[in-house]
Amino acid sequence: MPSVPSTPPVVVYPPDERGGRRVRIDSEISGMAYGVRDVAEFLRRAGLEIDPSEVAQAAWIDWRGGGPDVWTH
Template sequence: MTSALPIIVYPPDAEGGRRVRMDGEILGLAYSLRDVAEFLRRAGLEDADEVYVERSALIEWRGGGPDVWML
């Protein structure tokens, strides 16, 4: 992975979904680390998996870290 694009995971909504944005583009609404990883793979980060998503310094978690999925 060579991307240093800003990746933001927003706070969970009432249903537990978290909006994922990369380089200003909304990638989708994630309900788990697996969803975030899949959005990143589709955006070109082929090596993204759940461990990468949980530990990457490139991801800014807003409203709670990677273990927060409900308000």
């Protein structure tokens, strides 16, 4: 049976006072996201192709302090 590559841990932290959320991919901070499209771009840069419309449903993303629809502190 072929091995399936595992997805690195992805954590989106709670929004700060400016509405940005830190994004960590595989123990490294990738940047500050201000929307789902930013999260998708950080994932793309890490080699994980995902359509921005699919980010909200991705079970392997750990949304802390609110889901993908929460961008205010």
